[in-house]
Amino acid sequence: MTTINDIAKMANVSRTTVSRVLNNGYASEDVRKRIMRVVEETGYIPSLSAKSLRTKKSGVIGVILPKISTETASRVVSGINEVVAKKDFQILLTDTELDKQKEIDYIRLLQSRHVDGIILLATNVNKQLTDTIEAAGLPFISLGQDLPGVTSIVYDDYHAASDVINMLVSHNHQKIAFIGVGEEDPSVGKLRRMGYLDTLTKYNLSIKEEWMAEGDFSIESGYECAKKIIKNSEGELPSAIFAVTDRMAIGAMEYLREQGFNIPDDIAVAGIGASTMSKHISPSLTTVDYFNKEAGEKAAQLLLAQMKKKKEKEKFIQTYRLIIRDSV
Amino acid sequence: MTTINDIAKMANVSRTTVSRVLNNGYASEDVRKRIMRVVEETGYIPSLSAKSLRTKKSGVIGVILPKISTETASRVVSGINEVVAKKDFQILLTDTELDKQKEIDYIRLLQSRHVDGIILLATNVNKQLTDTIEAAGLPFISLGQDLPGVTSIVYDDYHAASDVINMLVSHNHQKIAFIGVGEEDPSVGKLRRMGYLDTLTKYNLSIKEEWMAEGDFSIESGYECAKKIIKNSEGELPSAIFAVTDRMAIGAMEYLREQGFNIPDDIAVAGIGASTMSKHISPSLTTVDYFNKEAGEKAAQLLLAQMKKKKEKEKFIQTYRLIIRDSV
DNA sequence: CTGAAAGCGCTTACAG
DNA sequence: CTGAAAGCGCTTACAG
Numbered sequence: 001m002t003t004i005n006d007i008a009k010m011a012n013v014s015r016t017t018v019s020r021v022l023n024n025g026y027a028s029e030d031v032r033k034r035i036m037r038v039v040e041e042t043g044y045i046p047s048l049s050a051k052s053l054r055t056k057k058s059g060v061i062g063v064i065l066p067k068i069s070t071e072t073a074s075r076v077v078s079g080i081n082e083v084v085a086k087k088d089f090q091i092l093l094t095d096t097e098l099d100k101q102k103e104i105d106y107i108r109l110l111q112s113r114h115v116d117g118i119i120l121l122a123t124n125v126n127k128q129l130t131d132t133i134e135a136a137g138l139p140f141i142s143l144g145q146d147l148p149g150v151t152s153i154v155y156d157d158y159h160a161a162s163d164v165i166n167m168l169v170s171h172n173h174q175k176i177a178f179i180g181v182g183e184e185d186p187s188v189g190k191l192r193r194m195g196y197l198d199t200l201t202k203y204n205l206s207i208k209e210e211w212m213a214e215g216d217f218s219i220e221s222g223y224e225c226a227k228k229i230i231k232n233s234e235g236e237l238p239s240a241i242f243a244v245t246d247r248m249a250i251g252a253m254e255y256l257r258e259q260g261f262n263i264p265d266d267i268a269v270a271g272i273g274a275s276t277m278s279k280h281i282s283p284s285l286t287t288v289d290y291f292n293k294e295a296g297e298k299a300a301q302l303l304l305a306q307m308k309k310k311k312e313k314e315k316f317i318q319t320y321r322l323i324i325r326d327s328v
Numbered sequence: 329m330t331t332i333n334d335i336a337k338m339a340n341v342s343r344t345t346v347s348r349v350l351n352n353g354y355a356s357e358d359v360r361k362r363i364m365r366v367v368e369e370t371g372y373i374p375s376l377s378a379k380s381l382r383t384k385k386s387g388v389i390g391v392i393l394p395k396i397s398t399e400t401a402s403r404v405v406s407g408i409n410e411v412v413a414k415k416d417f418q419i420l421l422t423d424t425e426l427d428k429q430k431e432i433d434y435i436r437l438l439q440s441r442h443v444d445g446i447i448l449l450a451t452n453v454n455k456q457l458t459d460t461i462e463a464a465g466l467p468f469i470s471l472g473q474d475l476p477g478v479t480s481i482v483y484d485d486y487h488a489a490s491d492v493i494n495m496l497v498s499h500n501h502q503k504i505a506f507i508g509v510g511e512e513d514p515s516v517g518k519l520r521r522m523g524y525l526d527t528l529t530k531y532n533l534s535i536k537e538e539w540m541a542e543g544d545f546s547i548e549s550g551y552e553c554a555k556k557i558i559k560n561s562e563g564e565l566p567s568a569i570f571a572v573t574d575r576m577a578i579g580a581m582e583y584l585r586e587q588g589f590n591i592p593d594d595i596a597v598a599g600i601g602a603s604t605m606s607k608h609i610s611p612s613l614t615t616v617d618y619f620n621k622e623a624g625e626k627a628a629q630l631l632l633a634q635m636k637k638k639k640e641k642e643k644f645i646q647t648y649r650l651i652i653r654d655s656v
Numbered sequence: 657c658t659g660a661a662a663g664c665g666c667t668t669a670c671a672g
Numbered sequence: 673c674t675g676a677a678a679g680c681g682c683t684t685a686c687a688g
Binding site: 043045046047048049050052053058060068069070071073074075077078081085090091092093094095108109111112113114135219250254257276277280281282293 | 371373374375376377378380381386388396397398399401402403405406409413418419420421422423436437439440441442463547578582585604605608609610621
């Protein structure tokens with residue numbers, strides 16, 4: 001491999017000067033030309049590890065994902081990448097596979113790799129996690145969960161869920177079933193459920209155990225939850241099902257369709273996420289658009305800003321939009 | 329930041345010994361314990377840039393994607409990540425956004441970042457690209473395109489397309505339209521088109537210009553292509569449409585549905601890709617499963633093997649599976 | 657405008 | 673089993 005020393009020798013200058021020229025420092029026209037010619041000829045590529053060791057900056061930002069092969073994640077990453085790539089940063093990607101311990105491990109790992117900042121899509125909130133973030137002392141953005149002491153961008157889960165129920169009620173639904181996920185996940189599990197429950201209460205609608213089920217984000221679990229709800233509530237079927245994610249909503253639709261229910265006439269369905277699929281299945285699914293890509297962009301911008309100068313921790317709430325389609 | 333020198337001082341040993349202990353070299357029980365205690369207490373995290381500078385290994389593998397927010401890409405990355413993460417490698421992700429020049433730029437960039445190997449999902453094949461790969465002198469895998477002189481894993485595009493046509497013919501279709509993409513893309517653009525054309529020829533079926541259209545991978549372009557085909561072929565409509573990607577097939581279905589065509593009775597549709605959507609739209613889409621995740625895993629395994637010891641360049645063909653569903 | 661020197665945080669022969 | 677020394681490829685005061 002050719003190094004800066006080789007270039008210096010070949011161009012008959014010191015390596016100091018080579019470094020300067022390459023980093024846009026001063027140099028006489030003559031010297032600059034000589035150096036650039038050698039660089040071209042040799043195809044010299046500076047070692048970023050050496051540079052990073054010296055400057056304490058790597059030009060890499062770490063992204064920690066709960067699951068890589070998910071539409072939400074890939075939209076977010078795409079948004080992040082779009083803004084950081086423009087500033088010549090790359091993304092070091094890690095995937096926790098929904099394993100909480102790995103969130104912590106990866107923060108430490110990314111730290112050891114000298115990333116200039118981290119964006120975390122957490123699935124839970126706990127003390128050990130926030131402590132690790134604190135200890136890392138890196139520019140840090142949490143996306144999707146409100147982490148104490150950490151700059152966070154969150155979706156407005158409570159109001160989004162609440163709005164879905166409002167909309168369902170305005171379509172004359174009184175019996176609204178619910179497919180949620182575990183409460184370890186404060187955003188998707190807790191807040192969306194609270195939005196559902198509180199809004200039912202606001203309208204004096206009955207909340208029934210039999211109309212609530214808990215899935216695990218997958219399409220299959222949505223299917224199973226719908227089955228469970230329908231089975232358990234013989235005699236008094238719900239007239240609508242609200243699932244906290246599109247995938248589970250789509251699974252539910254599948255079950256309902258199989259059982260001969262007409263959507264939305266017999267049972268309406270709504271989800272959250274505005275997945276591509278939600279638009280293209282039939283009937284098209286009523287859902288909430290969270291603008292994941294924009295959230296990713298924003299996270300990246302905030303991170304970049306934080307890298308430039310230390311900032312107060314802040315909290316941001318992403319807007320969302322209810323998309324009413326044929327499933328209600 | 330605490331460094332190896334701090335640890336050495338606090339544990340009263342040389343940094344040589346600290347390094348040895350941390351890398352599982354010899355050390356007396358006593359010394360090892362002393363060091364580990366200090367490491368725990370301080371939360372010491374070794375600098376991987378320093379290590380990488382010294383050892384010429386980074387523990388990072390570079391992945392170059394044409395487009396990050398695509399189901400194929402995210403499946404592949406997920407497969408790659410699954411195998412490399414087990415060996416404690418991370419992925420440095422780059423996205424060319426379909427820009428050919430960036431494929432080249434990113435190879436050089438990844439090289440400068442001292443990645444231990446690169447997996448490229450190319451969208452085209454040209455001399456400059458293969459030259460750059462050659463010059464990088466890194467373990468390298470091409471996934472999805474057959475790159476001369478580079479170990480490549482390719483999908484069996486020709487036969488997959490051909491099999492789709494065989495299947496369509498066996499369902500008594502004689503008038504088969506085609507939605508393709510540009511031929512700059514040897515795999516998706518050229519091979520799949522050839523599979524289509526050759527197989528029609530084999531059955532002595534007519535090939536009509538009006539029944540062929542070119543999209544750009546997007547759902548919308550599939551919609552437009554279907555529109556164009558239907559418009560242009562008044563009098564003699566095709567009885568089936570084969571789109572070279574699921575997304576375009578889904579766009580086509582949308583147009584057909586809008587126009588009141590019954591799928592598959594009036595016009596059958598088939599795609600390639602086995603996207604999640606293909607399974608959940610209705611009618612469900614007949615398609616070809618390329619096992620993208622497995623391809624990613626294989627690419628990662630080959631890369632890891634290549635990193636261990638230099639290998640001959642090899643060519644691998646991924647298997648595929650035709651999935652016949654309700655759209656034909 | 658240019659260069660000699662120091663140093664970033666590690667690892668690895670080499671010697672003991 | 674342990675340590676002193678050299679070196680990986682850069683950048684950056686400092687001096688001229």
